[in-house]
Amino acid sequence: METDNATPRWLTEDEQCAWRTYLAVNRLLTYQMEKDLQPFGLTMNDYEILVNLSESEDLRMRMSDLATATLQSKSRLSHQITRMENAGLVRRENCESDRRGLFAVLTDEGHATMKKVAPHHVASVRKHYIDLMTPESLASLRATLKPIAEHLRTQRGKP
Amino acid sequence: METDNATPRWLTEDEQCAWRTYLAVNRLLTYQMEKDLQPFGLTMNDYEILVNLSESEDLRMRMSDLATATLQSKSRLSHQITRMENAGLVRRENCESDRRGLFAVLTDEGHATMKKVAPHHVASVRKHYIDLMTPESLASLRATLKPIAEHLRTQRGKP
DNA sequence: CCTAGAAAGTTGAAATTCGAACCATCGGTG
DNA sequence: CACCGATGGTTCGAATTTCAACTTTCTAGG
Numbered sequence: 055m056e057t058d059n060a061t062p063r064w065l066t067e068d069e070q071c072a073w074r075t076y077l078a079v080n081r082l083l084t085y086q087m088e089k090d091l092q093p094f095g096l097t098m099n100d101y102e103i104l105v106n107l108s109e110s111e112d113l114r115m116r117m118s119d120l121a122t123a124t125l126q127s128k129s130r131l132s133h134q135i136t137r138m139e140n141a142g143l144v145r146r147e148n149c150e151s152d153r154r155g156l157f158a159v160l161t162d163e164g165h166a167t168m169k170k171v172a173p174h175h176v177a178s179v180r181k182h183y184i185d186l187m188t189p190e191s192l193a194s195l196r197a198t199l200k201p202i203a204e205h206l207r208t209q210r211g212k213p
Numbered sequence: 214m215e216t217d218n219a220t221p222r223w224l225t226e227d228e229q230c231a232w233r234t235y236l237a238v239n240r241l242l243t244y245q246m247e248k249d250l251q252p253f254g255l256t257m258n259d260y261e262i263l264v265n266l267s268e269s270e271d272l273r274m275r276m277s278d279l280a281t282a283t284l285q286s287k288s289r290l291s292h293q294i295t296r297m298e299n300a301g302l303v304r305r306e307n308c309e310s311d312r313r314g315l316f317a318v319l320t321d322e323g324h325a326t327m328k329k330v331a332p333h334h335v336a337s338v339r340k341h342y343i344d345l346m347t348p349e350s351l352a353s354l355r356a357t358l359k360p361i362a363e364h365l366r367t368q369r370g371k372p
Numbered sequence: 373c374c375t376a377g378a379a380a381g382t383t384g385a386a387a388t389t390c391g392a393a394c395c396a397t398c399g400g401t402g
Numbered sequence: 403c404a405c406c407g408a409t410g411g412t413t414c415g416a417a418t419t420t421c422a423a424c425t426t427t428c429t430a431g432g
Contacts, residue, residue: 068355079361079362082366082368082369125240126389127391129411130390149410154396155409176224177222183361184224196231198350276381287381287382288383312427312428313428
């Protein structure tokens with residue numbers, strides 16, 4: 055008989071507003087970042103990978119680790135790296151210790167691109183996000199979101 | 214000579230952390246919401262359209278308005294509605310006053326689906342977002358994000 | 373009235389993403 | 403050592419998204 059018909063706890067006015075605002079910022083911001091990166095021929099995805107690689111030991115990362123770090127499926131990353139490889143930003147290299155494995159390695163060109171684009175991207179992030187809030191707001195936001203990120207990380211299987 | 218080489222204002226440690234956390238929540242949350250909707254055969258996109266329609270006068274909206282409301286391109290929305298039409302959730306109807314125009318109208322089935330799914334979706338939003346913060350955090354977050362949404366809305370052209 | 377844009381939507385092809393199936397190698401166990 | 407389930411990655415086909423035409427209808431100016 056139990057067909058799960060407990061009265062749902064609907065969102066209050068405020069909660070609803072908060073949620074929708076969040077969703078809106080989410081999309082609008084993504085759109086804007088994407089747009090600001092476009093003149094350099096990069097997507098957010100490209101950029102994030104460049105960041106990860108350039109912050110890594112030897113400018114390289116195992117495909118798996120990169121997939122985990124950027125929260126993408128293995129399949130998607132594989133395609134993504136192929137495209138970036140064609141664009142000359144990245145190169146695949148075999149892993150000695152595990153012959154199944156591959157590294158994605160930042161090329162010189164990739165590194166140069168990174169250096170050129172980073173300032174613009176940072177400016178964009180500031181202009182459309184960071185600089186629009188007070189340091190207190192930022193701190194509060196971070197404190198609120200951090201545990202949520204943790205929670206969500208534990209929830210998910212392998213995307 | 215001006216080649217735009219002012220020293221960029223890099224992000225501070227805290228800012229960097231806030232930004233990355235935001236990005237992470239962004240993706241993880243989207244992923245989770247999507248996943249929780251999957252058993253009902255809906256995507257976030259589907260759901261959002263159902264919400265918009267069910268909150269509208271006569272359960273209908275002009276394609277353009279719907280596109281604007283959901284922040285999608287006309288093209289994307291058109292395909293989207295076609296799919297939902299095939300799924301029986303929505304139906305297209307001509308506009309009397311403007312013969313170029315079309316309405317997307319919620320069907321009975323669409324309305325029923327909405328009613329069935331909404332409680333689960335709300336529960337999901339609570340579980341993975343709203344209920345993970347205090348009311349104060351939520352209020353603060355809303356207050357911070359609201360102006361950002363405004364700013365971003367003014368920035369963008371037609372996606 | 374006529375015409376040149378603009379606006380509303382659709383369409384089709386190309387690019388991206390997803391999911392499942394697949395291949396090869398690893399690591400542990402009997 | 404030989405087997406077997408896990409890991410690391412790629413690949414293929416289907417679904418989704420994007421981008422650039424294209425059609426039809428409006429609207430405003432002359």
